[in-house]
Amino acid sequence: xxxxxTDVPPPGYFIREELEAREWTQRDLAYVLGITEQAVNMIIxxxxxxxxxxxxxxxxxxxxxxxxxxxxQKAYDLSxxxxxxxxxxxxxxxxxKYPVREMIKRGWLVDANAALLETQMSMFFEVSNTEEIPxxxxxxxxxxYTHATPAQVAWLFRVRQIAKxxxxxxxxxxxxxxxxxxxxxxxxxxxxxRYVPNILSECGVRFVVVEALxxxxxxxxxxWLGKSPVIGMSIQRDRIDNFWFVxxxxxxxxxxxxxxxxxxxxxxIEGDQxxxxxxxxxxxxxxxLAASEFCVPVSQMDDFIKRKSPFFSERDVVxxxxxxxxxxxxxxxxxxxxxDRWDLFSxxxxxxxxxxxxxxxxxxxxxxxxxxx
Numbered sequence: 286x287x288x289x290x291t292d293v294p295p296p297g298y299f300i301r302e303e304l305e306a307r308e309w310t311q312r313d314l315a316y317v318l319g320i321t322e323q324a325v326n327m328i329i330x331x332x333x334x335x336x337x338x339x340x341x342x343x344x345x346x347x348x349x350x351x352x353x354x355x356x357x358q359k360a361y362d363l364s365x366x367x368x369x370x371x372x373x374x375x376x377x378x379x380x381x382k383y384p385v386r387e388m389i390k391r392g393w394l395v396d397a398n399a400a401l402l403e404t405q406m407s408m409f410f411e412v413s414n415t416e417e418i419p420x421x422x423x424x425x426x427x428x429x430y431t432h433a434t435p436a437q438v439a440w441l442f443r444v445r446q447i448a449k450x451x452x453x454x455x456x457x458x459x460x461x462x463x464x465x466x467x468x469x470x471x472x473x474x475x476x477x478x479r480y481v482p483n484i485l486s487e488c489g490v491r492f493v494v495v496e497a498l499x500x501x502x503x504x505x506x507x508x509w510l511g512k513s514p515v516i517g518m519s520i521q522r523d524r525i526d527n528f529w530f531v532x533x534x535x536x537x538x539x540x541x542x543x544x545x546x547x548x549x550x551x552x553x554i555e556g557d558q559x560x561x562x563x564x565x566x567x568x569x570x571x572x573x574l575a576a577s578e579f580c581v582p583v584s585q586m587d588d589f590i591k592r593k594s595p596f597f598s599e600r601d602v603v604x605x606x607x608x609x610x611x612x613x614x615x616x617x618x619x620x621x622x623x624x625d626r627w628d629l630f631s632x633x634x635x636x637x638x639x640x641x642x643x644x645x646x647x648x649x650x651x652x653x654x655x656x657x658x
Contacts, residue, residue: 293364295331296357303347317346334358372399379406382420383435384498391496392653393443410442433550436501441548444506444517446656447646448491456489456513458540464488465536465579472580472611475525478637481532482645490514490539494642496649497521501552505531507538508548514539520641524634526618527555528641530576537575543568555622581609581619590623602630 304314311329315322318339327333335343335358337351344351376399379385385402388394394405403415410418419430419438430438464484471477485492491510497503497519504527506517516535520528531554543549549568577583593601597620599613606613617630638650648654 293360295361296335296354297329297331299357300329300343314346318342331361334362375399376402379403379415382418383439387498388439391498391649393439409439409446411445433552434501436498437503437550437552440495440498440501440503440519441506441508441517441550443495443648444493444515445508445510447493447495447648447654448510448515448517450654450656451486451491451493451646453486453489453491453513461485461488461490461536462540468533469579469611472529472615475612475614475635475637476640478525478528479640479644481641485516490516492645493517494520494638494645494647494649503550503552504554505535505551506548507535507544507551509545514544520638522555523636523638524618525612525614525637526580526634528637529615530554530580530618533579534572534576537572538568541568541571543572577619580615581611585609586619586623590620597629599630599633602633 300314303309304311311325312322315325318325324333328335328339335354337355340351340354340358343349343354376385379399379402383406385394385406388409389396393409394402396402397405406418407414412418415421420435433441464487467484468481471480482492491513493515495517501519502521503519504521505519506515508515516532516539518528518531518535531551534551534554538544538549551569554573574583577586589601589605602616602620603613606616609616612635614630614633614635617633621627621629642650646654
């Protein structure tokens with residue numbers, strides 16, 4: 286009895302039965318189809334499959350829909366297929382939740398069989414097994430990262446990995462607050478951003494730059510390793526205005542001891558999508574206000590807009606920036622955001638990533654940061 290998938294007979298089995306019912310020979314069928322008797326014999330014996338054209342011809346010959354023979358062939362072919370590697374489904378499960386292929390490309394994981402990949406993923410996310418990885422169906426910690434995407438969570442854990450490798454002195458809130466005027470002195474020259482990582486380190490802050498994963502829209506993160514605060518940045522928008530805004534935003538989180546209980550992931554800050562939960566709305570408001578005030582004092586920006594609106598020239602921006610002793614790109618960036626005019630002053634928004642990463646712990650852009658596993 287043909288009751289198992291592996292017992293599915295070739296389509297020729299049914300053709301033979303039809304020939305017997307009609308009292309036809311294989312030669313008769315060959316005549317009707319206009320092919321050789323040998324070709325008919327190969328189909329009936331299962332040595333040759335039924336093509337789409339032949340399914341149509343057989344359908345006409347036996348007065349049945351061509352799909353009948355096409356489906357018979359499909360069922361037979363499937364029954365003869367080898368069982369897939371069990372790792373296919375396991376790899377698919379990983380890839381369906383996290384950008385595993387991209388993580389391998391970036392050197393965060395090593396390409397391997399499913400079992401070793403699962404082990405690496407568990408170690409990467411600091412859990413005992415894959416079912417505890419955030420965003421998996423039965424993940425024990427899934428509520429902790431409800432408002433972050435899997436790509437953002439993966440990026441966060443890469444920052445965490447690297448931060449653990451960075452030796453820093455004990456954190457000093459006083460030193461960090463005292464460094465803010467020094468940071469402000471660096472805001473006039475893009476090249477001065479290279480000093481930021483070292484100053485943060487002297488304050489006891491671990492600073493990590495990790496290239497964002499595709500589609501993650503991640504800007505920064507703030508969390509603590511014990512008593513040591515960590516700032517992670519992606520510099521996904523390589524512009525002087527965005528760099529200083531995000532950096533100051535994360536510093537304010539630290540100064541208020543935000544992120545001690547759980548990481549604060551800041552995504553799409555430029556699009557005002559900073560708070561990833563309503564519970565953090567106040568924390569984000571405080572950090573945004575401090576960042577805006579640091580880049581361009583709000584009262585002075587209000588006055589500038591009032592005096593120059595609705596026409597703003599590059600000369601006005603340069604003059605205003607000179608008075609504030611900051612780079613014109615920072616004024617331009619804040620003005621674009623305030624006016625919701627992202628088309629203004631684009632050429633003023635100089636790049637800084639190359640300068641920042643020259644003195645930072647960096648992962649991405651072709652560079653893989655070595656971590657202890």
